[in-house]
Amino acid sequence: MYKVIVTDAISETGLHALLSNSNFEVDQATGLAPADLIEKIKDYDALIVRSQTQVTREVIQAADHLKVIARAGVGVDNIDIDAATEKGVIVINAPAGNTIAATEHTMAMMLSLARNIPQAYGSLTAGRWDRKLYKGVELYQKTLGVVGMGRIGTEVAKRAKGFEMNILGYDPFLTEDRAKKMGIIKASLDEIAAQADFITVHTPLTAETRGLIDADYLAKTKKGVRLINCARGGIIDEQALVDAVNSGHVAGAAIDVFEHEPPENTGLTQNPSIIVTPHLGASTAEAQEKVAQSVSEEIVGIFETGSVQHAINLPHISATVQQKIKPYLTLSEQMAELLMQIFKDAPEKIKINYYGELFLEDTGLLTRQMIKALLSFYLDGSINIVNVMQVLKAHSLSYSVQKNAAHKGFTNFIELEIAHGDKKATIACTYLPGFGGRIVSINGYRLDMEPEKYLLYISHVDVPGIIGNVGSLLGKSGINIGSMYVGRQAVGGQAIMILTVDKPVPETARKEILSIEDLQDVEFVAIDVPEEQN
Numbered sequence: 001m002y003k004v005i006v007t008d009a010i011s012e013t014g015l016h017a018l019l020s021n022s023n024f025e026v027d028q029a030t031g032l033a034p035a036d037l038i039e040k041i042k043d044y045d046a047l048i049v050r051s052q053t054q055v056t057r058e059v060i061q062a063a064d065h066l067k068v069i070a071r072a073g074v075g076v077d078n079i080d081i082d083a084a085t086e087k088g089v090i091v092i093n094a095p096a097g098n099t100i101a102a103t104e105h106t107m108a109m110m111l112s113l114a115r116n117i118p119q120a121y122g123s124l125t126a127g128r129w130d131r132k133l134y135k136g137v138e139l140y141q142k143t144l145g146v147v148g149m150g151r152i153g154t155e156v157a158k159r160a161k162g163f164e165m166n167i168l169g170y171d172p173f174l175t176e177d178r179a180k181k182m183g184i185i186k187a188s189l190d191e192i193a194a195q196a197d198f199i200t201v202h203t204p205l206t207a208e209t210r211g212l213i214d215a216d217y218l219a220k221t222k223k224g225v226r227l228i229n230c231a232r233g234g235i236i237d238e239q240a241l242v243d244a245v246n247s248g249h250v251a252g253a254a255i256d257v258f259e260h261e262p263p264e265n266t267g268l269t270q271n272p273s274i275i276v277t278p279h280l281g282a283s284t285a286e287a288q289e290k291v292a293q294s295v296s297e298e299i300v301g302i303f304e305t306g307s308v309q310h311a312i313n314l315p316h317i318s319a320t321v322q323q324k325i326k327p328y329l330t331l332s333e334q335m336a337e338l339l340m341q342i343f344k345d346a347p348e349k350i351k352i353n354y355y356g357e358l359f360l361e362d363t364g365l366l367t368r369q370m371i372k373a374l375l376s377f378y379l380d381g382s383i384n385i386v387n388v389m390q391v392l393k394a395h396s397l398s399y400s401v402q403k404n405a406a407h408k409g410f411t412n413f414i415e416l417e418i419a420h421g422d423k424k425a426t427i428a429c430t431y432l433p434g435f436g437g438r439i440v441s442i443n444g445y446r447l448d449m450e451p452e453k454y455l456l457y458i459s460h461v462d463v464p465g466i467i468g469n470v471g472s473l474l475g476k477s478g479i480n481i482g483s484m485y486v487g488r489q490a491v492g493g494q495a496i497m498i499l500t501v502d503k504p505v506p507e508t509a510r511k512e513i514l515s516i517e518d519l520q521d522v523e524f525v526a527i528d529v530p531e532e533q534n
């Protein structure tokens with residue numbers, strides 16, 4: 001049973017995937033004080049938040065079982081991603097569920113700003129009939145600058161075109177071609193400043209975008225410009241905006257998000273030319289259901305099948321690629337576990353070669369899986385595919401990945417090499433559709449071995465009688481041999497023998513086998529084999 005805690009107001013219908021699954025127990029506890037969250041989080045496997053809950057380093061460090069932090073929305077600036085990655089906790093979000101809601105809120109803010117709707121409403125409801133004061137401007141044929149042409153910026157641009165506005169788009173990833181197809185103009189920030197009547201920002205808040213629209217930038221804008229921020233507080237410098245509005249250079253602003261929430265700057269929130277909403281961009285019934293549904297389904301997937309789609313702290317891998325590399329996920333991990341148990345020394349260098357069709361795929365997850373299996377031999381169980389690269393770096397270990405379209409006789413082939421000083425070991429695997437995974441070589445010896453739970457790895461000189469002697473010693477210890485794989489360099493030369501056995505080989509039996517003449521090494525290997533593979 002996995003325990004999930006939801007600490008912000010989330011759509012109950014959207015949580016259906018979790019609430020209807022008997023493997024999950026869901027507790028809802030909104031408005032927790034930071035100290036209460038630190039106390040409570042200890043018991044939970046997953047945490048779901050919106051933007052209210054601050055998931056700090058202290059919260060993450062206190063979470064003994066936490067595997068997933070899910071943000072039911074886009075921005076993850078309320079979550080300490082570095083702390084989560086260090087602890088091996090996957091952070092996911094729901095990137096697309098509230099795009100339309102935030103887009104429509106931006107349009108509502110732009111129209112309200114153009115026509116002074118909130119101010120006029122306030123005036124009339126206060127008993128005044130003031131038509132002169134609230135004369136507005138049209139959007140028609142005005143120039144709109146969209147800063148950040150991602151999901152929301154793009155949808156805003158599409159809708160603004162419906163109002164027959166001229167659109168200037170700025171985004172490091174916006175190409176001339178895409179701009180042309182959308183019927184907008186790719187522009188620089190300065191071009192937007194010089195030409196735009198309205199500027200709307202739709203970037204995340206990053207070191208680069210904090211204060212992107214500051215006093216210097218505002219000074220470059222057209223007199224009478226109107227600004228909208230439905231993205232993140234801080235992209236437009238609040239005090240610079242207030243000053244520019246009060247000076248009359250900026251005609252007005254519409255702000256949904258603030259540097260501190262709830263906002264502290266009354267010059268901003270009580271300014272007659274600035275309209276404000278309390279972070280309502282994503283607050284529609286539809287968006288809340290979609291984001292809750294997205295994170296719920298993904299949490300079920302992570303715990304039940306290991307599939308991750310919207311991880312912030314893992315490389316993104318599309319569903320199609322996940323499908324293609326799936327057969328290799330367990331196999332590559334088993335191969336690395338096996339190699340470590342016969343190699344024993346901590347690897348100082350790790351080399352991974354992908355051959356065949358895998359050459360074309362994103363193999364980042366397989367690389368992480370193998371390195372995790374190697375390092376887990378010496379490091380504690382807290383290492384996982386989320387934090388493995390950090391652990392690797394912290395131990396100053398190097399790894400390299402090479403890809404080669406050549407097949408090496410198989411459609412796909414993965415080779416793993418580890419080294420400690422001058423000592424080296426290699427292993428390779430392939431996947432045969434219809435037959436399953438196979439280890440096809442160890443230290444240069446060719447094999448055709450199905451990974452099994454318990455193995456005995458023996459290196460010896462190729463002389464008669466070894467197999468019989470090993471078999472009788474195992475029999476004496478009541479250990480049954482399931483199958484046997486042998487490989488040799490030359491008749492009478494170096495050879496290896498791998499036996500699959502039905503139960504663990506006790507250390508006394510291993511030592512007895514090791515004393516057989518012409519036998520150099522005997523290692524008992526236990527690898528993680530899922531039930532369905534047995």
Ligand SMILES: NC(=O)C1=CN([C@@H]2O[C@H](COP(=O)(O)OP(=O)(O)OC[C@H]3O[C@@H](n4cnc5c(N)ncnc54)[C@H](O)[C@@H]3O)[C@@H](O)[C@H]2O)C=CC1
Pocket residue numbers: 073074075076095098099102147148149150151152153170171172173202203204205206208209230231232256257279280281282283
């Ligand atoms: N007010 C609200 O309730 C909501 C706010 N948001 C916020 O809206 C923002 C945009 O969300 P999405 O469009 O879904 O994100 P997105 O990731 O699809 O788009 C962001 C775009 O910003 C661009 N960008 C990054 N740095 C930039 C820079 N320095 N200059 C120009 N462009 C830059 C990126 O290239 C990307 O195309 C986010 O901050 C998100 O947190 C999203 C939903 C609701």
Ligand SMILES: O=C(O)CCC(=O)C(=O)O
Pocket residue numbers: 050051072073074075076098279281282283
């Ligand atoms: O959950 C919310 O209401 C805030 C949405 C938001 O800001 C986001 O998704 O980035």
